[in-house]
Each structure stands twice: as C-alpha cells, then as structure tokens.
Amino acid sequence: MSHWNRKLRFTFGMLAAASALLALGCGDDGAQPAAPGTGGGPGTPDVEVEVQTARDYPDLVEAVSSFGAVLLDNALYTYGGNLGGGEFAADNQSSAFRRLSLAPGGAWEDLGAVEHLESTALVAHGGLVIRVGGLRADNAAGEPEELISVTTVERYDPSTGKWQALPDMPEGRSGHGAVILGDRLYAVAGWELIGAGEFRTGGFMLDLSTPDAAWVPLPDPPFRLRSLGVAKRGDVIYAMGGVGDAQEFSSEVYTFDTKTETWAPGPELPSEIPIKGFGATACSDDEDLYVNYADGLFRLNEAGDGWEPAGELEFTRYFSPLICPGNGEVIVVGGRSTANNEITASVESVDVAQ
Template sequence: MSRISLFVALLMAGGLMSPTVAEAHFLWVLPTESDNVDVCFGEVAEPDDPDLLKYIAQAKLWHVGENGAAHALSLKPADDVLRGSLPEGSTGGLIVAAHDFGVLERGDDTFLLRYFAATGPQLGSKVWSKIDTTKWATLRLIPSVADGKVQVRATWNGKPIADAEVTVDGPGVTDLELTTDAAGDAQFAAGKPGTYSIRVRHIQEESGSVDGKEYEEVRSYSTLAIEISTAADVTFSTSQSTAALPELPVPVTSFGAAVLDGALYVYGGHMGEAHSYSNTSQSNVLSRLDLQNPGEWEQVATGPRLQGLALVAHDGKLHRLGGFTALNEEGEDHILESQADVAVFDPKMGEWKELPALPEPRSSFDAAVLGDTLYVIGGWQLRGEEDSVWHNTAWTLDLSAENPQWTALPTPPFQRRALAAAAHDGKVYAVGGMQQEGGPTTKVDVFDPETGNWSEGPALDGRGLNGFGCAAFATDGSLYVSTLDGDLQVLSEDGTKWETARKLDRARFFHRMLPVEDGRFVVVGGANMEVGKFDEVEYIDVN
C-alpha cells in the first residue's frame, strides 16, 4: 500500500476522518506577511476541507523571535483555516506548531501520531539556522541553499536524522521523494518561484499510553511551508517542467489527443470516478489549445461520447477511431459497447466527416501513423452484457488514398489492450499493455512494413505495471515512453534496451505524451493511483 493510501486507512481506522477524504492530511503553518498566522490541515500547504479543521483544533502554535523567546498564539476558526494573531510589534522569527493527533491502529500495529509544522522568512534567510525551535518542535526541517539547490536538514532533538523520508511539492515539483543522507540532508532542484510544501517522517520504537490507549511506536511528521524566490540564489530547473500551460477544462483519462499545426487537441475521455462508467461521465467534446500563444482552451466540435479511443494527426487533419460508449445512466449497471466509427476532422472546415469504419468495434487500443499509413493495434470489443472479445487482429489504412480501405496486417503474436503504439525508425512499436492472460506487461513487439514481419523488441524497464496505460511517441530521432512509475524511458540507439532518461514530475497512466518540436513533448491528462486525475498540462524537454 502506498504511503498516502496507508495514511488515509490509518485515519479512517481510528475513526478520525471521513471515508470521503481522498488524500493524506498534515498540519501546516502557512507563510504570512501580515499580523495573522494561518494553520491548515491538508496534503500540501494550502487550505482544504474546513470540516477537517476539528482534528487539529487543539494544536499549539508559537512565534519564536530571533532572541529565542517564544509567545504562544491562540487559534480560532476563520473560513477554511485556523487563525492566530502575532504579538504586537513582533518582527522576523519563526512560527512553529505541534499537535498530538492520538493513538491509531492499523492491523496489529498501534502507534501515536504526532504533527509538527513551521514557516518563516523566505529561503536564504539566516534566521532558519540561527533560531533553535527544538523545544517546541522536536522534529524539524531546516532549509538552506547549497550549490544552487534547495537543501533541507531533518533533525530530531537537534540531531540530524539519516535515511528519513522527505516529500516535496511546489511549482514544477510534485510528490518528489527524497531520503536524507548521514548528515540529515536532502537536496532538490526548485522548479519555479513560489510556495513549497516539504514534509519529513520519523518513526520511533517507543511504547506508552494516551487516554487509556496503548501504543507501540511513535510516528512523527514535520512540515515546512516556505517561499522560494529568485533572490535565494537558487537555480530554477524550469526545463524539467517548463512554463505552465492552461489546465484541462475537465480532467480526463483514456482519451484521444494529437498535436496539429501548433495546437493541442483532446477528444473524449473518462471524466468520472475510477471504474464507474456512465453516459454522462464520458466526454463528447473536441477541445483545442494553441501552444504557440497559449490562452484558454476552446471547444471546436462535439461528437459521440467515447473513451478508450485513438486520435491521430495527418496532413492537416485529425482522425478519430473507435472507443467505447457507456449506454447506462449513472448508478445503473454498466452497459459498455465498443464502437467501430472512424471520422476525420478538418480544422479549417470545423466539422467531422465519416471514413470507412473499423472492420470490428474496438476500444482500449492505440494507433500510429507511419508515412501516409495509419496503423491500428491491440484492444478488445466490449459487448454490453456479453463477454468481451480480445482482438488478435491489426489493420492499416492508407490515408493518402482517394477511397481508403482497411487492410489486415499479419496476425500479431499477442493480444493486449491498454497499450501504446508508436512509429519509429521505419517501424511500428506496440508497447506494454494488459494481456488477456498474465496481467500488465512491459513486453514490446515491433512490426516492420518492409518485411511484413513481427519481431520481439526489448521489454521496458521496471515492473509490469510500467507498461499499463503508458504513452509512447518518437521525437528527434528517438523513441520515448512515459510510465506509471514516472519514468521517461528512451530506446537505445541500437534498439536493444530501454534506458531511463529521467524521472518525471508527475507519474501518470492513461495519459498522452505528444511531440511539439524536436526534443520536446507536451503531456496531458491521465491519472495517478494515489493522486487521481490530472488537469495539469506540462512540457517535457528530453534534452
């Protein structure tokens, strides 16, 4: 179980959190430039559900001046935060908080959960190392700058902690996980200026009891909310998550997307909760974002409600293929049927035109264009209340023909869905997916149009899930795959193995990764098992 899922399970097991809460929650003190200090309870340093503030209502808050003197601050509800007022005339210093959450149980484990939190001046201030707040916050994070990177030191009772888990969220940095070294230090490259949410965990084998409840260990979390600006002598690594693009109008998974003439197009997709399908949870909108002059997303057309479809660009037009439609209403038993429809959209005309339908209804597949030829590979046919049929066929369509007709490829040596298809070096790659037998896989198969043969390519690195719902595309002469584990893998020059080019800021699956120019991708949509759906659209510079 992931840390976030585990944490939520613990809170629910203790009767301390509503089952509707989807994220882990921590105590945060928010940066302030006023006489008020705000405290919140959320996954990062920003206000969350105000109904959850009751769980930290007894938290203690102090302002610790540069002379080491501390003043206790009273907290009162204020909108979606708890608010305290700084002492009159107080300037500088640090603000720290502490809260014993209580004894929780998970299976055979019983532990005391403690929270600590801090905020203060921007990164670079000597106040962070000058003031010792150990008396009020036993577990601390002390920020500084080292060689252009942000460094945090984790201490317990003033002594550095080695091998502690540190998590960072901020502009251009999402769920970055670090481990402290022997000196208690962990470093990371800042993405962009802004507020960063940093937390650390420390576990002690210590038994005791609180309110008659015994525990076997103490689990402590300390959070740090800090502003990082260009004045902090930090090198911002905007190349890892370059300038933000407008968010998707609606977060979606299992959709079609393509880049055409400097614009990003997104069609259809699943908008609802995971594994819950209905007609109204499927999008029927074709949206467009101008990547050259990003403004707002615009709706350019509509069509059937679909997910599990493919969308490809060729010769100034978009081609939409297959997908499945939920015929049931929300709350009803699922009636899911794959579709065979194929249509072409000319942005200059602003309308869809039908093309020859797929030889059989198909969804959860992928498509790629090599030259003027469209390739359709993988997938299955959902048939309502009847059993689904896994396809062992693959097809091509000559997009340059006056009257294009579907032509069968040699039978693929696999049956997989939720895979990625990509054209590279004169061949078509079928990457990963879910097998009819054997579950998720990292297998790769390659079709060579010159010989008409399928061959086995090198498997992706990592666990089988790395191939499930992955995204693949070639740029600048190399083939790349982004995986559920957040790896950006690249096929070696000799085509014999995959290498990890870098870790991505957001680990996604059932997303799309599309080249916008040599060496640069745009990544859109998808989800993460811990976070849920993404509405963020970001660039990846592979060089």
C-alpha cells in the same frame, strides 16, 4: 457484476500494491536540470546561459484520463475521455473536443460536442485530425452497463470545423493505439468490448491516399493486449506494455516492421511496480520514441535495444496521452496519478534534451 468490472477492480487492487511500493521510495519527484548555454564570440567572456525547454501550459478544462490527443500545426487537440465517477456510464465520459495552441499565451478552445468516448486514438494526417475507434458507455450511472467498442473512424478539418466519416474498421476497437506512416493509418492492438470483451485481430491498416480504400488486417501478432502504448520509429511500430487476457500486466514490447510486415520481440520496459506497463502511452518525434507509464517517462536508446530515463515528471501517471513536439520537449497530458489513482487536469511539459 460484469466481467469488465471484475477486471477493473482487480486492476485497482494491483494499483494499491503499486502505491505502497511508491510510498517506500519507488517514486521520486525532482527538479529538471537546466541545460548549459554556449559562450559568446571572440573577445566576449563565456557566459553560462540557462536554457529551459520545459514550458508552462494551462491545465485541461476538466480532469480526464484515457482520452485521445494529438499535435497538429502547433496545437494540441483532445477528444473525450474518462471523467471518473467510479463506474462506466455515459455521464462519466467526456463529449468535449478541444484545442490548445502551444504558442505563448495559448488558451483552451472548445470545438463543439462529439460522441462521448474513452480509450480512443487520435492521429494527424494532411492537416486533418483523425479519430479511430473508442469505448462508448450507453448506460446511465447506476444502470446495468452497456459498453461497446465502436468501429467508427472520422476526420476533422480545422479549416471548416467539420467532421467527415472514413471507412469503419472491420471490428470495434478500444484500448488500442494508432499511428501514421506516410499515407498509411495503422490501428494496433486493443480489443472489441461487447459484453465481456474479446481480443480479436492485431489491428488494421488503411491507405489514406487511395479513394474508397478498405481496412486491411495486420498479420497476427504474438500477443493479445490492450491499454498499451503505440508509437513508431522509422518504419517500425512499437507496441508497449498493456494488459492481456487473464488480466496479466505486461512490460513486454513488440515491434511491427511495416516493410516486411513481420512482428518481433523488442526490449522489455523497465518496471518496479506490479501494474508494469498498464495504461502506457507513447509518442515519437523526428529523432526519438518515448513511452510513459506508472514507472515514469522513458526513451528508446539509439541502438533500439533498451530504455533510458527521459526526464523527471512532477508526479508519475498513466493513461496520460503523450505528445512529442520535438526540440527537446515532451508533453504529458491529464491521466491518473500512480500514487493515489486520482484523475488529473495537469498538462506537464518535460525537458528531455540530453
């Protein structure tokens, strides 16, 4: 049995314990409250108008988890992912690259086959989609595992439908996060999986405004984590949750100030179940930073020193990419159900307006 499989089985054992806690009432599905409307003009009686931010979107074409997703020009792009199947194999990894317009009546559009990867990251910059790293299985189902965290980075131009290579990262990277600040692309945390898997550097930065730029290592962080949520607020990058060297599940949060290039502890994630922030995903809009994990959806408070619930999901899930269109909406895409570990195709819009 590979080191990777031993880790995976231990993870799912902890998940069973979490499911038992949920059965005892730790999980709660509920309706989203409608926001009150405003009254009319002079001489017009006040009328309470129901405002519903949450919208209905079509499900994914197939159930998938641990995939890349990003919003660009009011369209949701998805790349690859884990299709289930119970083992790591090429056939259990998606090679689909798709797009969904978030305009009313939008439908999923197939943009062609890509490299079969999971645990990858997508970002948007300059009207382009950028894919950073990911985990590729080169073995067929039932064969010995051949797993590799790829070094490759590439960008997709929606106007031409073409991919273009960007500089490779110095190390392979999967289970990481990626964010854009201005023209700088950051790849944060994660690990390089070749055989047993190793935590190496804390990530890299690439200046997209500079021709022939090379990746620059980030200062060493005070953690070694993968399968975590990464997002920004202002000039600060947040690394949230995940799992570490000895399979210890984390609810810790760390911040990286991109101005001073220093790491610092942040406010710990609230967690009621054993797997804590494992499989967390995150996003931010112009105002707020959100994180989703097995305990639910949370928002960083205004002071930046704690977390507050940010709306109720139909069901809690993890390894579910999070999209922040703004205007009081967050979209949770695919992933694994916390209750039964089943992969879902659900695309859920959550009303997070206060």
